[in-house]
Amino acid sequence: MTLKVNRREFLKVSAAMGGGLMLEFCFPFVAQAAQVAQAAKAFHAAKSVVVTEVNAWVVIHPDDRVAVRIARSEMGQGTFTALAQLVAEELECDWAKVSAEFASPNEHIRRKRIWGSMSTGGSQGVRSSQDYVRKAGASARAMLLEAAALRWQVPLAECTVERGVITHAPSGRQLSYGQVAAAAAKLQPPKEVRLKDAKDWKIAGKSLHRLDIPDKVRGKPVFGVDVALPGMLHAAIAQCPVFGGKVQNMDASVAEKMRGVKKIVSEPGYVAVIADSWWRAQQALRKLKVEWDAGEYGKASDATIAAMLRAGLEAKDLPQPRKLGDVDAAFTAAAKVIEAEYQSPYLNHATMEPQTCTVWFKPDGFLEVWTSTQDGEASLLAAAEVAGLPPEKVEVHKMMLGGGFGRRGGPQDFVRQGVAIARTMPGVPVKLMWSREEDMQHGFYRPASLVRLKAALDANGKLLALHSRIACPSILAVLMPGAMKNGIDFTAVRIFSDMPYQIPHQQVDYAQRNGHVPVGFWRAPGQQNGFYRECFIDELAHAAGQDPLDYRLALLAANDKNRLVLEAAAQAAAWRSPLPAGVHRGLAVVEGFGSYAAIVAEVSVSAKGEPKVLRIVLAIDSGYVVNPDTCRAQAESNVAFGLSSMLYQQNTVKDGRIVESNFHDFPLLGMSEMPKVEVVFANTGGFWGGHGEPGILPLVPAVCNAIFAATGKRVRSLPLSRQDLRKI
């Protein structure tokens, strides 16, 4: 299909002309007059440009530049570039001429969800779209080659392509992709395409520079909070401090007279101020006198939540996501029975960019939304629902995310609020941004959980039975009830329910206990179970008087990929070699999100009980790696994210509300605390695993096991800042 350039296309075309991201040019109608004039000039210049959509993923310009459309969101994980690499690999184009742009959610809806899934979570970005995006690249290549063969009237088999230039060797003629794109787009796509073997990759599998980085380094307006539209106003929001509570009374008499204030909004669960700058909106918000009806949870506290979880552990007739053999019989026959309880707190995502959404009810009845979202389609549907518009009348401009980690996928609360607030001022674009305090206290938290583990060992210390009782709120019951199976949320029981260790008798019981604190997908949902399982296995190895590596290897099948990464990490870290005085090691292995990950951690603990993580060696098998440097960066990211939670973070509840409010009481890891990170790619091929989350799975248990080696103290509750880690 050859496209005449309309305004939407102009945005893309002009972006490609600038050689940067389309986002940079998303707002040709910026506030300043000079820029408006410049944008108008560019618009008229762009009108004459014709780009060709060879298929939904591949857009080719007359000068051979290729724009690859990306359906998944970019939050720093590198999918924006990795998917472009996969398409370009099969397309056989020149990487230097490739740019990436986000696929339009509105077009996605109108074209019957042509880009597959827009959801970006679960480390799925590459692994669950690699097949169809590679096919799209290969299909476009075939059509371009066929168009050249037809133009030359030569057999297709005599045509070859390299870096976007098609050659007919017998005659020496050449045509570039830009020259045949329009003709190619009119051809039928091939029924079948053959994808390349990874060993032949030239663009995929290479550490190419990420396409989104130059604009980010220049401070270009690529994030949701950076949106600027002519006449745009700003909204600040205060939600009921107690989850589920409502506005009872509001006195806006002071706030409404404050400078720059345009509107006061009151919705059932929150109030908002719209003003001409965000600071003014926020100042006025503080002067609103709001009486909240806390509802039934105004007295909830850490103690009531702990009691709720404990009652779950004691409950009878729980669903059993795993049952093998007979654990009770095994306990009766055991030489030794070991029991322990582990727990972890609620955790906020704390994305550096707070939740934000810009909404414009346009005079023509169309709704435009700009937001940092992990799922453009979910944002669009949420906006349409709140606005009461058919989805076709809504467009979502996907902005770069200032961090996601699961916060910006399922709930879409910020989009719903943005639409409800902007609806009070039709025709005027309104940008909602949450304060850090709102963000900290109105999250969808990583579930707090409590587990009781009981193991039976024989006289040689061999693990015969493991009984795991898990009391944990369900994320799925809240966000994706359809995904619950027989009362079981797999994210709450994974790592125990899909145990790789060969234990003859196993039972897992799941007590779903949700309480009033909203829970959500927090980087590697269910990872708490990795902490519990791998620390408990360490306890068992210690009780058996065996080396923790040997103990695990004896429980893993010979061909288990968990075993391979564990051995790879142990080898890279020289597990059996002596360490300098005061340095201690721990290890752990956990699979998840399609990959297998093992970590050896080196840690020291001061006489005062202060832990210092010195070195992390991560071995990961994701089958294939599309951009090794990006995957290394994800490993570093998983280490920092995991250490922040392990060392410092917890969200506590008092009077129904979250106590922590900002980075002073919910600290992030700092520069001086970042350990060395070494990554071993132990790829076995034949499957596609993720990188955004697997690395975090064995992190906390490996470090806590090293702390045990250093101090003789078992960490069974987080964060460490609450523990006394002085040596016994």
Added chain:
Amino acid sequence: MLKLNVNGRNHQVDVEPEMPLLWVLRDHLNLPGTKYGCGEGLCGACTVHLDGKAVRSCTLPVSAAAGKRIVTIEGLSKDGLHRIQEAWIEHEVPQCGYCQPGMIMSAAVLLEKNPQPTDADIDAAMTNLCRCGTYLRVKQAIHAAASAVKAAKPAAAKKA
């Protein structure tokens, strides 16, 4: 009316004197490169230069910046990219990128004061927070930018 000099340009802004500089930059001067992260001076995403010093603009009243030289990420380099930004691209430092303008502005001041910082110097000076965990690469890129200057200096001296 307050007079501000931002990135070498003079502006007159009609805002409350207590409005933090961050919001004047973002909402009144259309310079959104400087980011809001915490509003309490805790994270450093809002770092800008004030008369050559790295300051956290989210807690700095605009009145305290009047008459001083303010530089934001948009004005760090007059022509293309500052050597720190080049090092940031070369080492693929950003992930989500949100905290990076603040990181870069802090690093620029560090290198002005201390052209060859040690790891410990970097730890002490770079108190900016990054949720994605780019710290190792921030450190690498600062060292790389420092070496680039070191390598360039003897050549410049010869010329002179």
